[in-house]
Amino acid sequence: MIKMYDLAGEDENRRFSPYCWRIRMALAHKGMDVECIPWRFTEKDKIKFSGQEKVPVLIDGNNTVTDSWDIANYLENKYPYSPSLKMFNGEVIFIKFWVENVLHPEILRLLVLDIHNHLKSEDQSYFRESREKLLGKSLEEVVANRQDRLPNLQKLLNPLRSTLSKQKYLSGETPGFSDYIVFGAFQWARCVSGFSILNADDIIYNWRDKMLNIYEGLALNAVGYQV
């Protein structure tokens, strides 16, 4: 069975990495089982064999694959099965970079303290130091008045909102890897925080609800908050 190192919080069942969620959903898309191994930020040694220091790390027999984009391409090329299990189109990579350059940084600035608070204590100091350096202020200062910054998030979500008003999924009639990439960002939020970033009357909320429920509620049943 395929194995994957998956970022965990203090509760080892709290799996919140948006990059790992992409791959969890991609594996479910392909109908493949996976054994997820909980991993913490400070356990660099445990994945040293992969030649780098980040998760997800996928182990498929003799193959070790890192980087969520490369893993998704590996799965797409190695396990195409049938056209109906295709996940990729050319434009998916634009959505990947939009998520990583635009959406993730905005969500991070809302929830960085919640992420911190769900980490094991040895991870907390690593996380606080590295993220405060990245963000240029204390985690507490970053999230102060976060309610006031929700309109920024809502505004940058407009292309996603318009897309979902025209078709069921980003990918079209059925979900694809672009959906898993964007969903990963919302699942990241949902796994660490009760702070609500989507209103129930938002079409994005409805889409997220569908995403939570596919694959037998894989994401719905994950340890997280009801937001």
Add this chain to the structure above:
Amino acid sequence: MIKMYDLAGEDENRRFSPYCWRIRMALAHKGMDVECIPWRFTEKDKIKFSGQEKVPVLIDGNNTVTDSWDIANYLENKYPYSPSLKMFNGEVIFIKFWVENVLHPEILRLLVLDIHNHLKSEDQSYFRESREKLLGKSLEEVVANRQDRLPNLQKLLNPLRSTLSKQKYLSGETPGFSDYIVFGAFQWARCVSGFSILNADDIIYNWRDKMLNIYEGLALNAVGYQV
């Protein structure tokens, strides 16, 4: 032959609408000839038969099709020819909305006065009034200090830049409708202004250069500026 109403400036050969450019490129993609009929903003009567007031308007035999997205879908469904002439993937619509919600407004704020200056005089007053209402200040005020706002544009182009560092076109190995949508924005700029919005060492510039040259230099040979 297919006919298309195409937005024109005072010089009837200056065709600068980003929405019309999408369709010009899409028709070239399909290998189809088109007769482009110059049309100005104030000539609402001339396209009244289409049931709305905007270009592009496509006339294909007995079919009249409006809205660039609907026209592209019409062409894709009616003239697929072969898989190699496919233009669409599910995610293209996200890129459409990103361009229209994010990229176009930013470019408009840089070049709105240049657009105005290339219009026929009767269009100029219509354009000034409607755009000043939209933007909440005079066209001259909108473009003041535009040089200082170029970094904003460069920042929001990052997902496009990252994409083109990984693959030749937005669509993958060959150009597709997502490329035509984004290219339309740059061609809009190039047709109305000598103000340079892309640096020659930018990977987006290189991609735009390829787009200018495909289809026998269709876009390169259009009336515009060498920027």
